Amino acid sequence: MENTSSGTNDIVVKALNTYSDMVRRICLMYLKNEADIEDIFQNVFLKLLQHKEPFENAAHEKAWLCRVTINQCKDFHKIFFRKHVCSIDDLEIPTEDKTEEGVLWEVLLLPQKYRNAIYLYYYENYQISEIAKILGKKENTVHAHLRRAKAILKNRLRGFEDGNYF
Known part of the structure; x- marks a missing residue:
């Protein structure tokens, strides 16, 4: 500065x-x-x-x-x-919401380690190597967090017609 x-x-x-x-x-x-x-x-x-x-x-x-x-x-x-x-994670949120806000709630309800990886990758457009440096994790760990987060979201959001959010 x-x-x-x-x-x-x-x-x-x-x-x-x-x-x-x-x-x-x-x-x-x-x-x-x-x-x-x-x-x-x-x-x-x-x-x-x-x-x-x-x-x-x-x-x-x-x-x-x-x-x-x-x-x-x-x-x-x-x-x-x-x-x-009380945390918002403890609240029951209706998952029948098929709107974009429903998808956002599902992302927000992911475990923190997955939520970080999803946010930095999809919203801030960081590469996996950059995310690893920011979070202090190995690249393979970040890759695994992204894969697991996408699997969780896929299972939770199966009811969506187009399902191509990620």
């Missing part, structure tokens, strides 16, 4: 304009609560504001923001209060 406050602000504003949707979607995968999403969103861009090292390129900045967002969400779940509230 540049030392001048206006230069730093320019970098953060540019990052907000470029990556805010991505950060919100990652937060949604983990938190599923608008107020919590806003808290983590602010924390992520505050960390960017405090980040002193320059990024090598835009891809490095994007990967850094993905990793920080994931870490912030995981840390948020470690808070004592969060462990003692």
Whole structure:
């Protein structure tokens, strides 16, 4: 980051304009609560504001923001209060919904390790090798998570007419 406050602000504003949707979607995968999403969103861009090292390129900045967002969400779940509230995963959601929102709910209900791989691969268009670096996993592990997630979704979504979501 540049030392001048206006230069730093320019970098953060540019990052907000470029990556805010991505950060919100990652937060949604983990938190599923608008107020919590806003808290983590602010924390992520505050960390960017405090980040002193320059990024090598835009891809490095994007990967850094993905990793920080994931870490912030995981840390948020470690808070004592969060462990003692009802999660959306515990709620029964009707699966007869044949709309795109029904598919989205099914993706959100996947186990976290599969949800991360699906999101980064299909929504952020990362390659498997890049996902492995972001998540700190081996490429074969990421490949297996994608394959298993697709199998779970295929079984859950069998009733869809066109079924070509993935």
